[in-house]
Amino acid sequence: MEKKTIGIPRALFYWKEPFFWPAFFENLGFKILLSPESNREIIEKGVKMADSESCFSIKVLYGHILWLEGKVDFIFIPRLKKNESKLEYCPKFFALPDLFSLIVKTPILSPWIDLGKNSLENTLVKFGKKIGKEKKSVKEAVKSAFLKEKEEKLKIKENYFKKIKSPKRKIIIASHPYNLYDEYVNLRAKKKINDLGGEAIFIDEVPISQPLEDLKNISPKFHWEFGQEMLAQIKNAIKIGISGAIEISAFQCGCDAVLKEFVEKEFKQAKIPFLYLLIDEHTAEAGLQTRLEAFFDTLH
Amino acid sequence: MKTYLGVDVGSVSTKLALIDEKNNALESLYFRTEGDPINAIQKGLRRLKEKISKDIKIIGVGTTGSARYLAGVVVGADLVKNEISAHAKGVNFFVPEVRTVIEIGGQDSKIIILENRVVVDFAMNLICAAGTGSFLDAQAFRLGIPVEKFSQIALKSKQPTIVGSRCTVFAESDMIHKQQIGHSREDIVAGLCHGLARNFLANVAKGKKISSPIVFLGGVSENLGMRKAFENTLGEKVIVPKYNTVMGALGAALLAKENIQGKTKFRGWEVSDQDIKCTSFQCKGCPNLCEVIEAHIDGKVVSRWNDRCGKYSSLNPQ
Numbered sequence: 001m002e003k004k005t006i007g008i009p010r011a012l013f014y015w016k017e018p019f020f021w022p023a024f025f026e027n028l029g030f031k032i033l034l035s036p037e038s039n040r041e042i043i044e045k046g047v048k049m050a051d052s053e054s055c056f057s058i059k060v061l062y063g064h065i066l067w068l069e070g071k072v073d074f075i076f077i078p079r080l081k082k083n084e085s086k087l088e089y090c091p092k093f094f095a096l097p098d099l100f101s102l103i104v105k106t107p108i109l110s111p112w113i114d115l116g117k118n119s120l121e122n123t124l125v126k127f128g129k130k131i132g133k134e135k136k137s138v139k140e141a142v143k144s145a146f147l148k149e150k151e152e153k154l155k156i157k158e159n160y161f162k163k164i165k166s167p168k169r170k171i172i173i174a175s176h177p178y179n180l181y182d183e184y185v186n187l188r189a190k191k192k193i194n195d196l197g198g199e200a201i202f203i204d205e206v207p208i209s210q211p212l213e214d215l216k217n218i219s220p221k222f223h224w225e226f227g228q229e230m231l232a233q234i235k236n237a238i239k240i241g242i243s244g245a246i247e248i249s250a251f252q253c254g255c256d257a258v259l260k261e262f263v264e265k266e267f268k269q270a271k272i273p274f275l276y277l278l279i280d281e282h283t284a285e286a287g288l289q290t291r292l293e294a295f296f297d298t299l300h
Numbered sequence: 301m302k303t304y305l306g307v308d309v310g311s312v313s314t315k316l317a318l319i320d321e322k323n324n325a326l327e328s329l330y331f332r333t334e335g336d337p338i339n340a341i342q343k344g345l346r347r348l349k350e351k352i353s354k355d356i357k358i359i360g361v362g363t364t365g366s367a368r369y370l371a372g373v374v375v376g377a378d379l380v381k382n383e384i385s386a387h388a389k390g391v392n393f394f395v396p397e398v399r400t401v402i403e404i405g406g407q408d409s410k411i412i413i414l415e416n417r418v419v420v421d422f423a424m425n426l427i428c429a430a431g432t433g434s435f436l437d438a439q440a441f442r443l444g445i446p447v448e449k450f451s452q453i454a455l456k457s458k459q460p461t462i463v464g465s466r467c468t469v470f471a472e473s474d475m476i477h478k479q480q481i482g483h484s485r486e487d488i489v490a491g492l493c494h495g496l497a498r499n500f501l502a503n504v505a506k507g508k509k510i511s512s513p514i515v516f517l518g519g520v521s522e523n524l525g526m527r528k529a530f531e532n533t534l535g536e537k538v539i540v541p542k543y544n545t546v547m548g549a550l551g552a553a554l555l556a557k558e559n560i561q562g563k564t565k566f567r568g569w570e571v572s573d574q575d576i577k578c579t580s581f582q583c584k585g586c587p588n589l590c591e592v593i594e595a596h597i598d599g600k601v602v603s604r605w606n607d608r609c610g611k612y613s614s615l616n617p618q
Contacts (some may be wrong), residue, residue, distance in 0.1 A: 037585040059420045184588075188608070264507065278426040285608075286366065291424060294384035 007072030010065035015177035038184035086116035144234035169243035249281035306553030309367035312406025317549035362556030383409035390551030404520035431499035454525025457490030498531035
């Protein structure tokens with residue numbers, strides 16, 4: 001029997017676990033088609049189709065899902081509710097499968113992920129039943145996907161320790177993974193920073209020293225998962241001696257509107273120069289370059 | 301006499317400034333870019349040459365402003381600097397005690413915070429161009445008032461009307477509404493200035509600590525109504541210093557002087573008479589479809605830019 005293909009959009013939730021999901025489905029015997037890195041065509045497609053209320057990041061996801069439409073047997077869009085610390089994902093993540101079932105004809109695969117109620121393994125065993133996969137093979141697939149993710153994250157960790165020893169000016173970029181790792185979306189901010197003589201470090205590379213459950217004790221308390229993690233990471237990043245910090249937000253991100261104030265406060269209290277950048281489909285590289293150059297001139 | 305030239309090419313206006321080796325400002329020019337930065341630079345150089353004595357020699361050039369790379373190619377710049385650092389440099393030298401700089405240009409507005417003559421924080425308008433000079437320009441046109449007359453009309457107002465300041469699109473409809481229900485022109489113009497000042501403080505300057513002395517720069521600082529609006533809103537004195545519209549160009553000249561090594565790359569006064577033009581083409585190498593700009597001087601390609609991957613810009617002569 002020919003293998004069925006699952007399309008995974010290279011956007012939004014993908015960047016939260018870029019290694020786990022492809023590995024999981026491959027282990028279950030599916031073929032994976034990952035949409036390409038964001039490019040103008042994909043973004044334009046997304047912006048055209050998305051409702052105007054959506055944040056830029058969701059518009060990017062639209063583009064990737066539309067790119068997959070017609071090329072695959074299923075599209076993977078999980079319903080993300082809560083993480084293991086019972087902190088919620090952005091409400092827009094929760095509604096994604098419903099939204100896209102109205103937009104694409106391709107069937108959507110959508111496990112309901114509420115780690116506050118069920119472990120990921122149990123969730124996926126249940127999900128596996130729906131797609132005709134046995135408990136045993138799902139469990140094995142989860143296990144080896146976790147291993148794969150662990151392996152890749154170890155590489156990032158090693159790289160991080162190399163970076164923090166760099167004599168260059170270390171610049172933290174604080175943002176969501178889908179802004180940090182999508183070079184089209186962030187207008188190659190990392191490259192620009194490195195070209196200006198800095199060493200860009202993504203906030204999600206910074207290890208969290210305390211166990212995830214303890215994040216709940218970090219104040220202020222956030223309703224959303226990334227807020228708590230990011231604040232813990234910022235506290236650790238400040239300890240390694242950084243020269244500056246940049247926060248990148250996607251236009252119309254409601255969660256960031258709240259988070260921004262706290263991120264800025266953390267850095268400013270530590271007397272670290274801080275730059276806030278807002279990105280959307282109209283943002284030009286020239287404007288970003290101007291701000292980054294000026295920002296580097298303020299670092300001492 | 302040996303001098304340094306600063307060129308600041310903005311979206312709406314072009315500024316040129318010349319300093320001598322003792323950092324004295326010798327000459328400066330301010331005029332509209334009129335949508336053609338290359339022509340504006342050529343025109344500016346021609347006018348500058350007419351104004352100065354024959355023994356003046358340019359031994360360093362700095363460019364700034366949103367067209368700084370283009371200007372750098374056209375003039376032959378020794379240094380290309382972003383407009384925030386260039387303004388900070390100019391202010392630091394000519395108004396050294398300053399703590400806060402408010403600069404409002406044609407399409408951008410910025411705030412710069414200095415401590416002990418060092419820039420510690422800044423912000424520029426993000427994706428919204430509300431509260432910049434272009435908006436005032438458009439409204440002046442709509443009201444049939446030359447923008448240069450805005451000042452005297454605004455200052456006549458005793459009761460500025462409240463114009464919504466969040467977004468200029470709404471500010472405009474708000475303004476029309478006020479006009480239709482009978483508010484006087486003075487009060488509307490003054491209200492508009494207050495709206496823009498509030499918009500600037502609520503968006504660009506949000507979260508910044510504004511300490512005196514405060515200076516107000518850029519084309520919009522010529523507008524006394526705006527200065528008064530800032531003073532009323534902040535409750536502090538706002539200084540519009542000498543060289544308020546050409547501070548970026550002066551800063552670029554100062555920076556060029558500080559950083560020059562060896563012979564200048566200045567291409568000479570004949571730049572004004574050369575055939576300089578830019579063309580663009582769409583690269584079809586990948587789905588990004590970059591619009592690559594190509595600069596030609598007397599028919600020869602001298603520079604290319606605006607490609608994401610560097611396929612063309614990497615070919616530029618260094």
